[in-house]
Amino acid sequence: MDAGFDALKTWEAVREFALSLPETREEFPWGESVAKVNKKVFVFLGSGDGGRAPGFTVKLTDEDVHADALAAPGAEPAGYGLGRSGWVTVPLREGTPAVEVLCDWIADSYRAVAPKRLAARLDGSRPE
Known part of the structure; x- marks a missing residue:
């Protein structure tokens, strides 16, 4: 068991990454953080309020990636x-x-x- 896992730190890292993507903005509909591009939500960022574990919800259209995500614990x-x-x-x-x-x-x-012109700008956007 990895006693070093920090869900909140992980949540902050994925939130920061999501908000670093081209022309992304954060909004708070329904009291939860979401990241949007071109007025469309691409990730719901559940902070874990209400006794739930922090997490996120994403749209995955590639079947293999979708299956991998569903294999994560609790997904x-x-x-x-x-x-x-x-x-x-x-x-x-x-x-x-x-x-x-x-x-x-x-x-x-x-x-x-995202619009194709923005999606094309993703290469090299992940911080080291």
């Missing part, structure tokens, strides 16, 4: 019918993939909803 298709469109909710807990993998999923979700 499931998103509620409210979003799961049918490829949205996956990933709680941040023991056994969660590395931040780099989580950021890849967020980038994939961004590509799924």
Whole structure:
């Protein structure tokens, strides 16, 4: 068991990455943080309020990536019918993939909803 896993630190890292993507802004509909591009949500950033684990929800259109995300501990298709469109909710807990993998999923979700001109600018956007 990895006693060093810090869900809040991981959440902050994925939030920071999401907000670093081209022309992204953060909004707070329904009391939760979301990252949007071109007025479209590409990641819901659940902070863990209400006794739930911090986590996020992303849209993954590649079948293999979608399957990998669903294999993360506690991951499931998103509620409210979003799961049918490829949205996956990933709680941040023991056994969660590395931040780099989580950021890849967020980038994939961004590509799924961003205009092509913005999605093309992603190369090299991840901080070292």
